[in-house]
Amino acid sequence: MSEENNTPEDDDNADWGDALKEQAKAEQSEGNGQGEEGAADDWAAALTEQAEATDDAVSTEEAADIFNALRADSDGNKLDLDVLLDIPVTVSLEIGRTRATIRNLLAYSQGSVVELDRLAGEPLDVLVNGTLIAHGEVVVINDKFGVRLTDVISPQERIKKLK
Structure with missing residues (x-):
């Protein structure tokens, strides 16, 4: 009767190995049935979802107002913040x-x-x-x-x- 001395690291490595095998099997079973057209549809759907999620975000007009407010300092002097946009x-x-x-x-x-x-x-x-x-x-x-x-x-x- 032989006993193996497994360390916690060996157990973790075995768990990781099992997880990687499971992930590989899942990816193989999904297959790659989409062509270039399917990829474009997926990206379009993602971009549409992103656009819908911007309800809480600052609108382009609000961002422009904020940026324009920063252009003038407290004395009313114009600051050229456009330089910052190219950094x-x-x-x-x-x-x-x-x-x-x-x-x-x-x-x-x-x-x-x-x-x-x-x-x-x-x-x-x-x-x-x-x-x-x-x-x-x-x-x-x-x-x-x-x-x-x-x-x-x-x-x-x-x-x-x-x-």
């Missing part, structure tokens, strides 16, 4: 984080699975220059990834976090 920013999406020792990091190879600190289905963070501006969910339509914003952090909250 490049880095937009990044964070689906989770993990900590690993260098030993474990060096053991990673193709096909390795890195466990993150978030649960499946949990929203990801949308960061601009390292500052959280929104939460969103990943959408996949015919092998193309996108992000649907589910919660945008208000400008007032973002300014508070800068201080």
